[in-house]
Amino acid sequence: MPASVLRRLLPKPPLWVAMYHSITEADDDPYKVTVSPVRFARQLHWLGDRGLRGVSVRELLAATAEGRERGLVGLTFDDGYADFLESAVPLLRRHGFTATVYVLPGRLGGDNAWDADGPRKPLLDEDGIRRAAAAGMEIGSHGLHHVDLTDADDATLAAETRSSRELIEEITGDRVDGFCYPYGSVDARVVRAVRKAGYAYACAIDPGPLSGAYALPRIHVGEEDTSWRLTAKRFLHPLRRRRPADLVAARNDPARSVLS
Numbered sequence: 001m002p003a004s005v006l007r008r009l010l011p012k013p014p015l016w017v018a019m020y021h022s023i024t025e026a027d028d029d030p031y032k033v034t035v036s037p038v039r040f041a042r043q044l045h046w047l048g049d050r051g052l053r054g055v056s057v058r059e060l061l062a063a064t065a066e067g068r069e070r071g072l073v074g075l076t077f078d079d080g081y082a083d084f085l086e087s088a089v090p091l092l093r094r095h096g097f098t099a100t101v102y103v104l105p106g107r108l109g110g111d112n113a114w115d116a117d118g119p120r121k122p123l124l125d126e127d128g129i130r131r132a133a134a135a136g137m138e139i140g141s142h143g144l145h146h147v148d149l150t151d152a153d154d155a156t157l158a159a160e161t162r163s164s165r166e167l168i169e170e171i172t173g174d175r176v177d178g179f180c181y182p183y184g185s186v187d188a189r190v191v192r193a194v195r196k197a198g199y200a201y202a203c204a205i206d207p208g209p210l211s212g213a214y215a216l217p218r219i220h221v222g223e224e225d226t227s228w229r230l231t232a233k234r235f236l237h238p239l240r241r242r243r244p245a246d247l248v249a250a251r252n253d254p255a256r257s258v259l260s
Contacts, residue, residue, distance in 0.1 A: 015064065017057060019076050019205065020221055023036075023081075026119065035221065035222060040091060043230065054097035054099060057178055058178060059098060074218075077102065079112060081124070101139060102180035104164075106144030107123055139171075141168055141199075148185045150187050161196075176199070178202065179197070180203040181204050191215060203218055204217060219233055219237060
């Protein structure tokens with residue numbers, strides 16, 4: 001059987017979306033959300049050395065709908081820390097990569113007050129968000145205030161999804177396609193709210209049966225992820241997560257786009 005035919009018959013591997021938070025030096029990191037700039041640079045080199053290119057989730061999903069996702073890795077940054085602009089963006093641009101940063105318009109210029117322990121870290125303000133967008137990065141929403149949406153009442157859920165999108169679009173002047181669930185917490189009710197708010201996709205962590213364009217699973221990448229650990233994660237990823245069914249449908253039917 002020709003290799004081209006065999007490739008079409010084999011199941012597509014799941015999309016690889018990496019989850020970062022803060023890129024800075026940190027002696028105190030109780031939640032394991034900080035990666036040093038030196039380690040981050042090495043991780044980007046690891047991707048490039050293997051012919052992989054880091055892209056925003058919007059670009060990854062658009063490529064997937066057209067069957068061009070081979071060699072692409074989604075890079076995401078939760079919480080919208082100011083160090084994304086200071087430390088991550090220069091390294092991403094050096095490699096010709098892009099990424100998605102999920103920001104909190106209800107905490108502009110504030111800090112990570114939701115973390116009970118660990119150091120306070122500044123968040124992007126309006127100018128920082130605009131500068132990240134101007135550098136070619138996708139800006140997505142992480143809600144307004146970083147609350148667990150599965151515990152939110154209907155009014156709070158609507159504000160955290162719809163209002164956050166409207167505020168970011170006012171800041172950037174661009175459409176906001178992506179949402180990221182705070183803490184990775186998601187259920188069917190929250191997914192419906194995100195769809196109703198007009199997003200094209202949403203990122204989770206391990207959403208299980210909810211996996212799809214509105215609950216994309218991601219791989220945590222931390223300071224301890226050296227070359228061999230990243231290699232292991234890359235190998236194990238197809239075994240741990242199935243490819244979301246709606247992305248497969250979009251791949252098999254070019255008329256149907258996950259971003260429509």
